[in-house]
Amino acid sequence: MSDEQPGGGPQRDRYSDPWNPAQYERFKNERSQPFYDLLSLVDLPDSVVGTAEEYRAIDLGCGTGELTSALHRALAAQGRSVVTTGLDNSPAMLEQARGHSGGGLSFEQASIADFAGLPADYASLDPGRGAPAAPSSNGKHDSLPYTGNFDLIFSNAALQYIENHPALLAALSARLKPGGQLAVQMPANDSHPAYALAQAIAAEEPFAPALGGYLRKSPVLEPERYSELLARLNFREQHVRLQVYLHSLAEVSELVEWVRGTLLNNYKQRLSPELYELFVALYRERLLAELPDEQPYFFTFRRVLLWGRM
Numbered sequence: 399m400s401d402e403q404p405g406g407g408p409q410r411d412r413y414s415d416p417w418n419p420a421q422y423e424r425f426k427n428e429r430s431q432p433f434y435d436l437l438s439l440v441d442l443p444d445s446v447v448g449t450a451e452e453y454r455a456i457d458l459g460c461g462t463g464e465l466t467s468a469l470h471r472a473l474a475a476q477g478r479s480v481v482t483t484g485l486d487n488s489p490a491m492l493e494q495a496r497g498h499s500g501g502g503l504s505f506e507q508a509s510i511a512d513f514a515g516l517p518a519d520y521a522s523l524d525p526g527r528g529a530p531a532a533p534s535s536n537g538k539h540d541s542l543p544y545t546g547n548f549d550l551i552f553s554n555a556a557l558q559y560i561e562n563h564p565a566l567l568a569a570l571s572a573r574l575k576p577g578g579q580l581a582v583q584m585p586a587n588d589s590h591p592a593y594a595l596a597q598a599i600a601a602e603e604p605f606a607p608a609l610g611g612y613l614r615k616s617p618v619l620e621p622e623r624y625s626e627l628l629a630r631l632n633f634r635e636q637h638v639r640l641q642v643y644l645h646s647l648a649e650v651s652e653l654v655e656w657v658r659g660t661l662l663n664n665y666k667q668r669l670s671p672e673l674y675e676l677f678v679a680l681y682r683e684r685l686l687a688e689l690p691d692e693q694p695y696f697f698t699f700r701r702v703l704l705w706g707r708m
């Protein structure tokens with residue numbers, strides 16, 4: 399993740415919800431720019447005279463809900479009746495998000511794989527912590543409030559937690575109405591030393607045995623692959639790009655705080671509190687030794703933005 403977090407592995411449920419909204423929000427401004435870039439790719443709905451049909455949108459991995467609320471306001475700005483659901487599997491994030499509910503915006507606790515209707519064995523790759531809703535006999539999740547298809551499936555910095563993007567995108571595209579849009583932003587920053595270092599430490603003693611060999615590796619594909627996927631899934635229009643965001647941090651130690659809010663959650667969830675503390679201390683020490691001691695420290699961050707219309 400980059401904005402990265404759990405992705406399967408033997409101990410994923412041992413140390414429950416790893417998200418800390420306050421830690422995550424420390425870099426709120428830096429994280430909101432990609433959201434607005436993604437939003438600018440979406441064709442916003444006009445008010446439609448003579449139709450009572452609601453415009454249905456869903457924000458997958460909505461987090462604290464602040465950006466979902468901005469999305470909802472933008473969608474409803476032209477006067478169309480819009481119903482937006484923010485979906486997330488973190489109770490801590492949802493607790494904050496629910497403060498934004500109202501006026502057609504609501505929040506649900508569920509996993510993204512469950513929403514997409516992916517098969518049960520696929521869900522094992524999903525870091526979902528809530529118990530998935532049981533599918534009915536027709537294989538659909540009829541009991542969930544987000545059945546039916548959507549005008550917009552939106553996801554900012556969350557699908558990097560789900561493996562197998564060809565299957566995921568196929569499943570999500572099946573939940574779009576004709577003419578519906580898919581808009582996704584995902585970090586793709588594994589090549590940055592801050593991300594490579596976390597993997598290196600996780601592969602060492604005493605962490606490797608405690609993690610059962612788990613390493614957080616991003617499932618995010620090269621941008622060209624998404625372009626091919628959207629074409630194969632019969633999206634009539636598409637826009638896919640890789641964008642580099644530059645974050646000017648006061649100093650390198652701020653980078654440790656950044657990754658603690660995201661990437662290191664993968665390891666936090668799988669290690670005992672004592673081992674996790676050791677992991678962070680080692681990570682901090684080596685990162686500070688490895689990266690230039692500059693003020694400001696220029697943190698470059700690659701992200702994939704993709705948009706398609708059925």
Ligand SMILES: C[S@@+](CC[C@H](N)C(=O)[O-])C[C@H]1O[C@@H](n2cnc3c(N)ncnc32)[C@H](O)[C@@H]1O
Nearest residue numbers: 401459460461486487488491509510554556559
């Ligand atoms: C990096 S945060 C992004 C939050 C928000 N979209 C934003 O832009 O601020 C990722 C969010 O995805 C959620 N998430 C991760 N895996 C998920 C899954 N499998 N199902 C549902 N939510 C998930 C996390 O709980 C977290 O709130």
